[in-house]
Amino acid sequence: MTSHATVLLHPGFRVGSIDRRMFGTLIEHLGRAVYTGIFEPDHPTADEHGFRGDVAALTAELGITIARYPGGNFVSSYVWEDGVGPDRPPVLDLAWRTVEPNTVGTDEFLQWAERTGIEPMLAVNLGTRGVDAAAALVEYCNGAAGTRWADLRIANGRERPYGVRLWCLGNEMDGPWQIGHKSADEYGRLAAEAGKAMKRVDPSIELVACGSSSMEMPTFGAWEQTVLEHTWDVVDHVSMHAYYQEHDGDRASFLASGTAADRFIRRVVASADAVAARKQSDRRLTISFDEWNVWYLSRFPGETNLPLQRDAPRIIEDVYSALDAVVVGDLLVTLLNHADRVPLACLAQLVNVIAPIMTEPGGPAWRQPTFHPFATTARLAQGEALDVRVFGPTTATARHGEVPVVTAAATIDGQSVAVFLVNRGTEEIEVAIDHPGASLTLTTGHQLTADDEPARPGPEHAEAITAEHLRTIDLGGARQDDRTTIVLPPESWTAVSSVMTS
Known part of the structure; x- marks a missing residue:
């Protein structure tokens, strides 16, 4: 039956305008996301800068509007100066135990984003670094000639400022796995000071404070309220991250992942609004859901169990089914229904690493099943929800x-x-x-x-x-x-x- x-x-009852930045992605220096993902100089489709043309074409078809970079966990021990200019030392990335060649860095990524029509969203290292390095990176990217870091950008071949608007104040700082993990008080104080300095360099930027890495974190809720008490007058958004998978054949719960995402969003909104009430503020802080996807974490051995690897190893390359794609479609429904409070969202990640696009070195790029609901929703979901x-x-x-x-x-x-x-x-x-x-x-x-x-x-x-x-x-x-x-x-x-x- x-x-x-x-x-x-x-048509008269509306949630709010759909910010096109809802259809974003993450490009992290992890596995083959960058090297042999978006960047492969010897590939037949590579442009003069070494970036794959077939991946760029699929990225446009997918409808990507913003790209968060360079992480992810990678950013929490990243020295951005290693990835600019002629001297690029290979370094050990502590997040994924991979040797990072620094061939692709800030300039290469930002220029790729320009060529592909994608708005960049840069994350700063608040794990092993702090206020000075964060403010310097804003100056490098957005400053006019006549100061130290802006002049370094010019010396490296880029006269015009990049005008990067979106900035993340670290990544998943509530997580014990994160290099430089901090308590909510420690992170909140640092994020407030870093954000203040960054906005003094460029008052036009938007800042994202780290929220919880998942709704299951033992500090969830309390973390948001403590961090926002410190950063309320500085930040514009608070982040949330969530990944979903089928556990032990529990298909019904997996198909209902959108309900879990809905509850997560509502609880983060409630935490932010509680801070607003205590501060007698009329601000309605919004959410950057800047990592979400289907990810079979049960198949991943964990960062500490990874051997030291070189040459873009194959890490977290989940292969997706049509069932996974239906769940992605359901999660997109949840995002649309919260358009008034979720202007920013990033499907993590773009290429090879839990991604809708896969590649082979020297070979083809192709669409995983999860590609299709995202591309269709990004194309059709216009105007207001x-x-x-x-x-x-x-x-x-x-x-x-x-x-x-x-x-x-x-x-x-x-x-x-x-x-x-x-x-x-x-x-x-x-x-x-x-x-x-x-x-x-x-x-x-x-x-x-x-x-x-x-x-x-x-x-x-x-x-x-x-x-x-x-x-x-x-x-x-x-x-x-x-x-x-x-x-x-x-x-x-x-x-x-x-x-x-x-």
Whole structure:
């Protein structure tokens, strides 16, 4: 028997504008993310600067708008001066126990970002370094001629300032795995002073304070409140990081990862708003969800168990299934529904390392299944997020309790309306989309169904998954005055485009 759900939307009820920076990524000096990922001078598609053209083309197709760099854990022992100018010493990266050649550094990354039309988001080292190094990097990137670090940039061949707007004050400083790990008080004081100095160099920049590395951290909540008490007058955003995987065959909980992300966002917002209340402030601090993805952490031995490696080793190269892609689609629904408080988000990472794009040295670049819901959502989700309501069945999960079977988000941009739907259940479900006040003419739809096959590496397998599980829906251009009905297959993600005619 087919079950039923209703999604109610109205063009007058809106969450807020969709900041295009929601569709960001992370490029960290980790494994093959940089070397043989975005950068491979001997590759047949490499440009004159050594960056792969095939990866740049897929990055544009994916819809990436911002890129966080150079980490990630890598940044917490990074000496940025080692990666600029003619003298590039190879160093031991303490985060991933890899020899970093420093061939790619700040200038190379920022110029790649310019060429690809991506806004950079730089992180500063608040693990082993501090105020001076952070302020100096802002001056190097954004300063006008006539001061020490700006003149060094010019001497290195870049006359015009880069104008980097987004800056992260360290990375995951609540985590004991982090080089330079600190208590909330220690980090909060340092972040406030570093941020103050950075904004004196360039008052136009936006700063992100480190929030919790996951909702499961024992310091979660208390960390945010302590850090924001110190940094309230300096920072513009607080970060959150979350990764999801299927645990011990618990498919139902995995498919409900969007519910966990929703709870995480709501709790970070509550922590920030509590600080605002205590400070009698009207500021509504926003979130930078600058690491999120499906990551099978259970397969990773941990940083301390990695052998010392050279030459861009293959680390954390998860191979994704169509099931993983449906979960990514569900997480994107959650982000859209919090557009008013989550202007920044980064799918971690871009290439090879838990990534939607994979490469082989000297060989092809290809799309993993997770590529497709992200690219479609980035393309269709324009304008403002609508405040949708879902009425339908729920299901019990071991990790998240009772969760809705159907999740939905919708966006509106002029006359264009996009609706994103996920069926987390094991049976097909008929969804009635009620849209009083707007007649919709359906145009196109995209549907991705989960699989039961174990993921296997290689472009051929990725293409086979796409061919079998991703399809375009023929909606026939039908006009729907008040209600649109669509059937969602079991364990599926769907995106529907339409034009509002009244």
